Amino acid sequence: DAGITQSPRHKVTETGTPVTLRCHQTENHRYMYWYRQDPGHGLRLIHYSYGVKDTDKGEVSDGYSVSRSKTEDFLLTLESATSSQTSVYFCAISDTQGSYEQYFGPGTRLTVT
């Protein structure tokens, strides 16, 4: 199994508070991604990174920011959490060799009350 961890695994927070989710990999893969998964919407890409300090927006980036200061860590920040950001968040990684399949972390369940 690819070495990907996410922290925290569960979090409950109040509307308006900042939240940071962490993704850590031990595979030295260049690409890292943040997705959210919601019933009826499947997986939606929030942001992705193609290298240290290189990031770009996905299809649902409003209200989210990311940072990648080291190859192994990719942080997702909700500056001011809203109830619409209640979701399960998945981190994924991908190498630039081969067929570019993705490896996913175990997910973080975030509830915004």
Next chain:
Amino acid sequence: GDSVTQMEGPVTLSEEAFLTINCTYTATGYPSLFWYVQYPGEGLQLLLKATKADDKGSNKGFEATYRKETTSFHLEKGSVQVSDSAVYFCALSPAGGSYIPTFGRGTSLIVHP
């Protein structure tokens, strides 16, 4: 843009029944094609893949063949088990070096004893 369409679920089967989950795609060139599986409470994991036309991916009794002429990658298994109950995602990785995959919305499979 690229798109992946898979049959809506849930698909409900009895143990030992034959499984087909349809997946069609729209993309330019020859993308790589994937099936991922998500068990309850877990992240997605790669089930099988195919990287060129007429390739057959297989794993754990599941198979899918890359059909360029019909732009399809249907997932099949000859005899499902209760433990196969999960959500299955079809996905593509574009040709030409883009590392942003496109996922289908997922198909839930429920297998009854």
